[in-house]
Amino acid sequence: MTGNPAPRLPVCGRARSARAGARDKVFCPTGHYVTGGGQNRRGDATKRTKTLTVDVSGLILLILLGMLLWFWQNTLRVRELALQAAREVCANQQLQLLDATVTVQRLALRRLAGQAVLQRTFQFTYSRDGNDRLTGFVITLGNHVEQVGL
DSSP states (O other): OOSOOOOOOOTTSOOOOOSTTOOOEEEOTTSEEEEEEEEOTTSOEEEEEEEOOOOHHHHHHHHHHHHHHHHHHHHHHHHHHHHHHHHHHHHHTTOEEEEEEEEEEEEEEEEETTEEEEEEEEEEEEESSSSOOEEEEEEEETTEEEEEEO
């Protein structure tokens, strides 16, 4: 039987265009793509396989997004610690914590045992008799409370 031989499949098993000398790119799940290369000097069909690479800017963006997510989660956790410290101080001094919130007033990098840690200063409001409004602060270093002031 004479005729055209069966078309060759790309390296990754996906079919490509049957046109002679096709330059179509076929992507496969393993991250490779196959290009139809026409014919080499001997007349054999050639195929070139290339590996897809991750774009560096995309990788940097992903790392920055991860760092931002970590910072946000860490700030929420430390904020809860600061709020608990403010509640305890107000309860011990028989003061009323107003609005039941603390707000970040300052963020700085400090050294602790040779490592850089975040120092956050939170501010809260309290009252002695319900008619006045005073301001207090909580300073955290890393993940623990350093100082509470009224």
